[in-house]
Amino acid sequence: MVRNCRGEPALTGLVLENVSVGALREVSLTVPGGQVVCLSGPSGSGKSRLLRALADLEPHGGRIFLKGTNQLDMPAHQWRGRVVMVPADSQWWFDEVGAHFPDKAGQRLPPALGLPPEVMAWSVSRLSSGERQRLALWRALSLEPQALLLDEPTANLDGETTKAIEAWLLGEIRQRQLATLWVAHDPAQIQRVASAHYRIHGARLEPVYGSD
């Protein structure tokens, strides 16, 4: 645990202290700003529930701090604007893609997404799962968060697109100093993006050292 001289959680990144949700018990870790911590584990082990707890979308035990602010001390809607989760299956509310983005974000579509500017006028229903996933990542960044929770963000993408999206995300994460927790299964991807890797084993989160 990174603490300042008064023994309070460090004023950087995302800090988890003894977080328990579902079967997962007492998870403690620090995700520094600008770095990616990868999370892996068997299907059903609780990866998504942990992300949901961090986004204040699910009841949990323990304490969570963003840049030294306790989740309990911030209204949930404000917290969710700063700690933004991109679920594996993104949600869309309006018919048109562009209605989900602030004006400027729609005009500044990053080339790395590999999508034409006209995508903002497309209907959500015509999007492929990979197009949805890429747009959900851009939508999350458009909220200008301080921490990102990514649930298998490249699951629907081919190998080449995965690497392009990884590189773009890493650039954004470093430039914006985003504390990022990234659920991934592919050891090669984890090696490319992670500064630390933890795996769920039963009820516990365990650090993974070296290659997976």
Ligand SMILES: Nc1ncnc2c1ncn2[C@@H]1O[C@H](COP(=O)(O)OP(=O)(O)OP(=O)(O)O)[C@@H](O)[C@H]1O
């Ligand atoms: N709201 C809930 N209440 C009770 N149990 C839940 C709830 N949400 C999920 N679960 C259960 O908690 C367990 C962990 O679910 P979770 O979605 O976190 O798994 P996961 O590790 O992300 O799995 P996958 O890799 O398959 O996506 C599962 O057994 C799931 O059925």
